[in-house]
Amino acid sequence: MKAAIYRKYGGPEVVRIEDTARPAPGPGEMLVKVAHGSVTTADWRLRAAAFPGVLAVPGRLMFGLRRPRQPVLGSEFSGEVVALGAGVTEFAPGQAVFGFVMQGAHAEYLVVKAAGAVLPVPEGLDPAEAAALPFGGLSALVFLRDYAKLAPGQKVLVVGASGGVGAYAVQIARALGAEVTGVASGAHEAFVRGLGAVGFVDYRRQSLRGLGSRFDVVIDTVGATDFATARAVLAPRGVFVPLNFGVREIGQALWSQVFGRRKLRLGVSGDTKADLWVLARWVEEGRLRPVIDRRFPLTEIRAAYALVEGRHRQGAILLDMAA
Template sequence: MITGFGPPDVLTVHNVPVPRPQADEVLVHVRAAAINPKDTFIRKGRFKRFTGEKFPIQTGFDFAGEVAEIGPGVTDSPVGEAVYGMLDGWQGGTCAEYVSVSTGRLCKKPEGVSFDEAAALPLVSLTALQALRDRAGIATGMQVCINGASGGVGSMAVQIAKIMGARVTAISSPPNHDYLADLGADRCIDYRHGNIAAPGQRFDIFFDVFGNRPFRSVKPILSDRGVWVSTVIRPHVFLSVILTRLFSRRKAKVVLVKSLRDDLEQVRRWVETGVLRPVVHSVYPLENIREAHVQQETKHTRGKIVIHMG
């Protein structure tokens, strides 16, 4: 739990009552959770207008585990079933032994992967899927560029873009290029390189996962009706969204991920058929969650950081 806004030292482990599932909820015995930039931003107080300032605040949004109890009206998630999913909104709680979750925000865990691997999937895979499919309208043959391709969302975006038939250019540091090529990237670029597009190349989609390439800098290399998508909640992003909606054929969009059972099911099918794989950078026990946050904030994490609940 977060005992106050600040550095990783504000994270402490508390004993709290086991939550009780309400109507259309299940109680999940959490086997693994995961860390995202969202968790570190909340801990620092960046989103206190949404989280409030009543401490302690629970943390964690991804989870994988087993159904321990079902609430009234639940018929499709039996006790003992292995599940995975994520929480919406700003009130976390998955970095705990138990969490109560709406059945619309979880589904069966993909077979063939561990609980640790399953917990690394939900938030990042749904962010990538909803950004590329819903915000950018990805289609077969499109040219897609992913900035920040080696992190959690980027690693999923490279794979999902390839699944959906695009040609992928990945921007990252050179040590990650072989890794990204293995995920399916057709071309890899050093993030320090000034010329992102090849001569004559234009991108139909530019997915700015890292958040350091604003729309104005990318617009010249977008195709005539290209789309720039950001994961960042900042004023310049929303200003670009508004202005391009009114005055430009090239559009700026922002993705605000939602936990949707249908999308979790789609990710599960992709994992089970072997076309999408989770990427785990490192696994920490709950008592070392501070160290997990420190690693997340280095911005040099390949894939996801997982909290193993034991």
């Protein structure tokens, strides 16, 4: 099978399309023929070993000290079940599925755990759109619902509102009953408002510290702001949730829990089947829609990486395996 392989850390040039052995499912697993995948910020960081802040050392230890342990990246996918391992009864060959794995989706075939974050593609949803949903949707859901404890009627500021996670954070905050203001470049204003934001800030023209509004939650999806800036626009008991953090943020989070009225909360996304069900249900109800910026064939994955690293996209960057 064809797969995008990287055997050393570096820029997009380290990724090559190679022939590799087709995997076989074990007990509790199934083999999926991948139709669509994506390139995410996480794929870029793993490929380049660009782990933020305090995660540099543990990141290398986890994913490979000198070279990557898993040479195939890719987390979100959609495709067709082609084989079942022993004990799998909830899926069937020929069934269209989508989901999230840690790595391995930048390939024509992928083994996934049936009990993992994988579901049938919702009726009426294009498989390509399904592949654009898990990474950004799960991240936004977990950080807003579980870490920020977002409640109906609250006001949310989404930093990086047009990106791969931010485009979902705007929609999910709306679905949770919040009033949303998005932060992005002015060129993305119509896009962000179209996702449901009632307010918009062009970060190139207006400083966040100068905003007159006060927000219950500030979520930074791209690492563009800090706790000091967030505190200037947070309500007295507001919460700042950055997706990227280092040693400084860990210290600030600990300090804020004890002494601060405004809190900084850190966490990671669990990427569970139950949360994927939440997203799928919202899609079926019309409360959430997948967002795709551009699509590339697998053979042009380097160009997809370059676009992701430019940090100015609108939604997911998809890979079409058969193109």
